[in-house]
Amino acid sequence: ADAHLAAMERARVLNAYVLETPEQARAMARQADGRIAKGEGGPLNGLPLGVKDLFATEGTRTTACSRILDDFKPPYESTVTSQLFTRDGAVMLGKLNNDEFAMGSSNETSCFGPVLNPWRRQASDAKLVPGGSSGGSASAVAAGLCLGATATDTGGSIRQPAAFTGTVGIKPTYGRCSRWGIVAFASSLDQAGPIARTVRDAAILLRSMAGHDPKDTTSVDRAVPDYEAVVGKSVKGMKIGLPREYRLDGMPAEIEKLWSQGADWLKAAGAELVEVSLPHTKYALPAYYIVAPAEASSNLARYDGVRYGARAAGNNIVEMYENTRAIGFGAEVRRRIMIGTYVLSAGYYDAYYLRAQKVRTLIKKDFEDCYAAGVDAILTPATPSAAFGIGEKAGSDPIEMYLNDIFTVTANMAGLPGISVPAGKDAQGLPLGLQLIGRPFDEETLLSLGAIIE
Ligand code: GLN
Secondary structure, three states, X not given: OHHHHHHHHHOHHHOOEEEEOHHHHHHHHHHHHHHHHOOOOOOOOOOEEEEEOOEOEOOEOOOOOOHHHOOOOOOOOOHHHHHHHHHOOOEEEEEEOOOHHHOOOOOOOOOOOOOOOOOOOOOOOOOEOOOOOOHHHHHHHHOOOOOEEEEEEOOOOOHHHHHHHOOEEEEOOOXXXXXXXXXXXXXXXXXXXXEEOOHHHHHHHHHHHEOOOOOOOOOOOOOOOOHHHHOOOOOOOOEEEEEHHHXXXXXXXXXXXXXXXXXXXXXXXXXEEEEEOOOOHHHHHHHHHHHHHHHHHHHHHHOOOOXXXXXXXXXXXXXXXXXXXXXXXXXXXXXXXXXXXHHHOOOOXXXXXXXXXXXXXXXXXXXXXXXXXXXXXXXXXXOOOOOOEOOOOOOOOHHHHHHHHOOOHHHHXXXXXXXXXXXXXXXXXXXXXXXXXXXXXXXXXXXXXXXHXX
């Protein structure tokens, strides 16, 4: 823990942590040492981890990187963090930066300012984004400011930043990790998962984060496998699908090359590669950007200046609500609330929200058909490009930014597990990731395959 706390101090320029908790960390580390000396304690005893600021931590400021939560100190702990720290003995180093309410793909919407990617293009000082929304988690892991970090993924927020920073990120099946105590963005899409340096580390962390929780009604009661045990396991005979529809027009040559390189590695390890079709892929992004804002607008209704964090003045209660929300929410969050309330409003509900839900069912069915035909996992690029520059896509057209999620949103729409593993570099020396999407509750296959590629 001490080595990581020192590294955090040296790397403050990255803006990865929004809160450092050194005293707490040292106390937790001492307790872990005590347990180790007595031969007791959990599987993560003493391991220093960072926590995305979307996870409620009891008595420790939790903001979702939004002004509206101000210095909210939750009186409760999220299930995932309580399993990591209280049950399994890990040490919390602090809270990590993210896009405001996890809305974004570059970590530029945080009220604490952008996070920098520790990677740079060759012979260039240009500052790059770490991806988002779990940009602080990815940057901190890549820069060695923690051994691993918690993250969340609603449309790619674990996998895309992992790809941009050369780290491993796994979004488990919807229902695998409890959402209890995680600030809600889009409840039917949100899932927690780890970002780590290696597939093995990700497997170890996922085992501690996963598991049934009666406090989350969508949490699934299934035994949590020993994920670490499958890392290094043979993938001989596995059938890997390469979806035709992910071969986008204008896809950079280096992404295409990486993709076929990844396929070759899996083939060399004994897997069988087959072309598959996921015909509704092109509707995934537009449908996601209806479903996610719709749920967000509903979830964010609770921030009214009464129950949590910030409160602005007003001459009456309506004015107080309006002023609080105007001051408290950033531009991207306000945009999502407006889109969300619009697509849910009477008269538009059928045309947008209901239609998007139908599309979602079709996307899910595309995957089901593939898996029913014997495919074990699907291999795709994780992102359409390497990390881009700070400010490069955060301009006036939000669609530019949304397009970054093109390969990742499908897994959330279908509730399926997805992993991003570092697989190579672009011409500028920046990391690129490949994604594997699996059958429901089959994170193990993804970890076995990911270990071949990394
Ligand atoms: N970039 C996507 C969005 O802005 C996904 C974010 C996420 O997964 N939390 O909605």
